[in-house]
Amino acid sequence: MAIQRIEVRERVMARNNELAAQVRSRLAAHGVTALNLVSSPGAGKTTLLERTLDTMGEELGVAIITGDVQTENDAERLAAHTDRIVSAVVTGGACHLDALQVRTALDAIDLDRTRLLFIENVGNLVCPANWDLGEHEKVVLFSVTEGEDKPLKYPAMFERAGHVVMTKTDLLPYVPFDIHRAIANACTVNPELEFVSLSALTSQGMQDWFQFLRQATAPELARA
Amino acid sequence: MHEMSMALEIARIAEEQLGATAPQLVTVAVEVGDHAGVEPANLEFCLEAVFSTPPFRGAKGMIIRSAGDALQLAYLEVDDGDPEDRGP
Numbered sequence: 001m002a003i004q005r006i007e008v009r010e011r012v013m014a015r016n017n018e019l020a021a022q023v024r025s026r027l028a029a030h031g032v033t034a035l036n037l038v039s040s041p042g043a044g045k046t047t048l049l050e051r052t053l054d055t056m057g058e059e060l061g062v063a064i065i066t067g068d069v070q071t072e073n074d075a076e077r078l079a080a081h082t083d084r085i086v087s088a089v090v091t092g093g094a095c096h097l098d099a100l101q102v103r104t105a106l107d108a109i110d111l112d113r114t115r116l117l118f119i120e121n122v123g124n125l126v127c128p129a130n131w132d133l134g135e136h137e138k139v140v141l142f143s144v145t146e147g148e149d150k151p152l153k154y155p156a157m158f159e160r161a162g163h164v165v166m167t168k169t170d171l172l173p174y175v176p177f178d179i180h181r182a183i184a185n186a187c188t189v190n191p192e193l194e195f196v197s198l199s200a201l202t203s204q205g206m207q208d209w210f211q212f213l214r215q216a217t218a219p220e221l222a223r224a
Numbered sequence: 225m226h227e228m229s230m231a232l233e234i235a236r237i238a239e240e241q242l243g244a245t246a247p248q249l250v251t252v253a254v255e256v257g258d259h260a261g262v263e264p265a266n267l268e269f270c271l272e273a274v275f276s277t278p279p280f281r282g283a284k285g286m287i288i289r290s291a292g293d294a295l296q297l298a299y300l301e302v303d304d305g306d307p308e309d310r311g312p
Contacts, residue, residue, distance in 0.1 A: 003250055006300045008241055012233050012254075013295065094229055127226040130261060156261055 019099035023134025030111035033217045036133050039141035041123030044167040044200060046074045049118055051200045053081035056210055060217055061115040065105045067097040067122045085109055096127040099134055115217045125154040137162040144168050144175055148182040151189045158189040170199035231270035237297050249283040251301035256287050257294040
């Protein structure tokens with residue numbers, strides 16, 4: 001018997017990044033902006049998307065890919081708010097979506113009728129930070145029921161995001177959460193971050209969110 | 225779980241490298257940078273779990289620490305299966 005060494009030197013994420021580039025290119029060709037929504041479990045991604053579909057679904061031609069470890073519950077909730085296809089990806093245990101799953105899910109979406117694609121990632125502030133899905137931007141949802149130090153504990157996610165959406169602000173009078181400190185912590189990790197604060201339940205701040213979405217779907221940005 | 229997803233991707237690359245007529249894989253060496261966002265001990269544990277299942281037969285994971293943010297499958301070691309081969 002002889003042991004032979006095979007030099008590989010392949011980056012672990014190389015294949016995913018190649019697929020993500022394909023997704024990005026395909027979206028750009030159709031003028032579709034893709035936002036990758038990431039957060040801890042329970043930060044309010046699905047509720048925010050429900051409200052967004054109700055108000056902006058038609059105007060912005062919104063399509064959605066949802067990722068969950070198990071069940072298609074989120075996709076079923078969202079499908080009740082739109083006639084468009086909500087593409088559900090059940091990861092079967094994996095803690096994040098990958099670019100291959102997104103590329104496959106895109107096949108079910110009419111991109112010619114779509115201007116804005118939300119990718120609702122698996123609720124997890126660690127792994128999804130490392131997986132490029134071909135999105136234009138990662139948007140972190142950060143609820144006021146979490147600790148202000150979340151950005152310091154999970155810096156990679158905040159470093160790689162463009163916007164932070166502070167959610168559940170209607171609960172601020174009832175929870176010991178200092179939103180200014182939370183924002184300062186996030187800026188420590190990534191000074192370029194921009195913020196939107198809202199409550200999808202009361203609609204406070206939702207107009208700021210919609211304004212951000214309008215800007216994000218401007219044609220010159222979508223095709224960039 | 226994060227490290228498990230990396231281990232699965234490493235297994236996919238290894239399968240791709242070895243092809244259909246895979247010789248027996250003995251060692252899977254992975255370079256992990258200090259800033260790769262991966263816990264080396266956890267990754268080693270996950271590699272052991274992944275490479276203990278078919279088509280692999282108990283290949284051993286080996287972590288090579290480095291500076292920076294490298295995360296790559298460095299090399300594979302295989303047994304060529306030839307009982308007469310005593311090596312160089």
